[in-house]
Amino acid sequence: MIASVTLPRTIEMGGGAIKQLPQMVKNLAASRVLIVTDPTMVQLGYVDTLQSILHNADIHADVYSDTIPEPTSSSIDALVEAARQDDFDCLVALGGGSAIDSAKAASILLAFGGKMRDYKVPRMVNESGIPLIAVPTTAGTGSEVTRFTVITDDETDEKMLCVGLSFAPVAAIVDYELTLSVPARITADTGIDALTHAIEAYVSKKATPFSDYHALEAMRLLAPNLRRVFHDGRDVAAREAMMQGATLAGLAFSNASVALVHGMSRPIGAFFHVPHGLSNAMLLPTITAFSVEAAEHRYADCARAMAVASDDDSDSLACQQLVDELVKLNQELGVPTLAEFGVSASHFDQVLDTMIDQAIASGSPANNPRVPSPQQMAALYQQLWT
Template sequence: MLSGAIGRVQSPRVIRIGGGVALEVADVLEQLGLSKPLIVTDKNLIILGHVATVTDVLDSAGVAWGVFEDVVEDPTDTCVDAGLNAFGQSDYDCVIGLGGGSPMDTAKAISFMSVNAGHVREYKAPYQIDRCGPPVILIPTTGGTGSELTRWCVITDTERTEKYNLSGLACVATAALIDWTFTTTKPWRITADTAVDSLTHAMEAYVSRRAFAYTDAFALSAMPLISEHVRSACHDPENAIAREALMLAASQAGMAFSNASVALVHGMSRPIGAHFHVAHGLSNAMLLPAVTAFSVNDAPERYATCARVMCWASERDSDEMACARLVEELTRLNDDLKVPCPSELGHAKDDAMFSVMAEQALASGSPQNNPRIPSAAEIVQLYQQIW
């Protein structure tokens, strides 16, 4: 971003961060003048007891509540419709999104679609959804998506097999309670994938054509936290230091990409999720080394800085050497985190499908933020390379 250009920042009104802050949910509702939330979550979080952690606090405070527990992974338009129906069954005055990116994004969509007519696809980016619905309180249970602090959500269209971004003031939470203690129950695969999702957020925000000083600060702080602690969190799920670091990094990276946007990795990742039902963080991990190698020569100083802040290169290394080290270490990180390629998950190469996916990636707008803006043919080649 050029010096003197204007950065525009959107963030929640209330942000509380730290172990145990989820227990302050009733206090936050009172602060905001709210009295009856619909909790949007999934069945697994009920089984794990995380929903009870919140509802017990609400019960103790005499706060009435309801639950919509039917959120699916990579939430769909039909999931949002079901949540809207649940919201309309009582006089709820706010929504609590409790979980990973799927429940949080669903909560956002339920809120803004309760006051905006039509189908959710009518509001996909670059449309800006600024007519806000009821307040949204987000409580993440994974250290990855950063949705609790972003102005984005992602919904899958079941009719068109398309995963699209939604953006605007209506996608910004009213409050975020960021409590790392929820993440200790997460298994290796989710821990690894959500951490690399955060790393991708931070790196893409930093190299984005829309980056500026405010977002740079968050991105540069998040990257070393992830690179230093992700392996420890995977090998030792109860490691409090690692878990806290990854949750903080996820939020910092969320602030960075929410206001600087993501780039080519995310543009290519969404079609993988839509067509092959690969988890978002995992598809990002599959793509990150190859897309970085594709892009480094168009922003060598920026990518070299990424390598240096993660201690993968030194100040004595040339930018060229640092960029090479960055690609090497991202590849090594994938190996250590046991990231499979799509074919190892049973998904066969399909050049015709890759062409469709390339067009969907470009239509999302994210690749246009990349240092090297790809053609559709180059995106197809990248899909072939990582497959």
């Protein structure tokens, strides 16, 4: 088997790693930085911290703080227009997956122009854009180490998956201290997102020994610590484990791809504005139960890595324990049904066929151990109401 592996050039990990940012910038021979972030990072003081660190190293740093959750093609156009006002030679993305995805998209459009729809799958985007350093402040998306970005097309409500070496950050700083102020709801949503990445990477048809190792290690870190950080956001040891686990899960799925959960999740976010991690959580137990028959041993490995099954348990029992654990996890973390989130049943029925088409077009469902027919996918979507 040939495994194709994509990684950032440099990753600094650990508490206080943010202090390494100036040296990273200098290693890229850059001197004019645009920090791409959101208003919350400004309010929390993280942007001031980054600017101070860079200015003390004689590195010019401006700020664009208008990125939005679940970025859209128009929000990326606004970022690109603002960035073109100066001659920046490096982007630093500070925030959750939305800020990092926004910076990834801007890196390419600044260098090559066009619109985001020009870069969506099935196109593989491997050109070199403006160098990007990713600094995540949530333990979830793994976007700091992946070759993916997801942008919603305003005109069609399609959540476009964009893939290629172009979207892999050149460098990343993974500093768990930046996650200590994350609220419980975001902690839960991003944490389940990371767990979903690890599980889907491990059961993906594109899995390799490289991705397997990182996926299993991610599950071992994420599963015992997700509840802890949800209930106590100041649990430093759990926060550190979650941050490491999320990055390992990112390495896993960046090199093995995600599967049916993500394929079906993206249209939910696009049409109903459900946060990405939350829509993953809504789907994960149901999709896992649907898929186990096609990869029982693999899902059993996941259950054992998550410590919800023992080596003595049969694969069948381990898979049942895995599904049960995912249901209990959602209950404890307060994951709502679509109705509880506020989605209209009539709106859902109206766009169901389009959601199925978009999910299939993303390519992710084809990586699943059990690939559903459109009719089966409709039935799986309908279970979101219960």
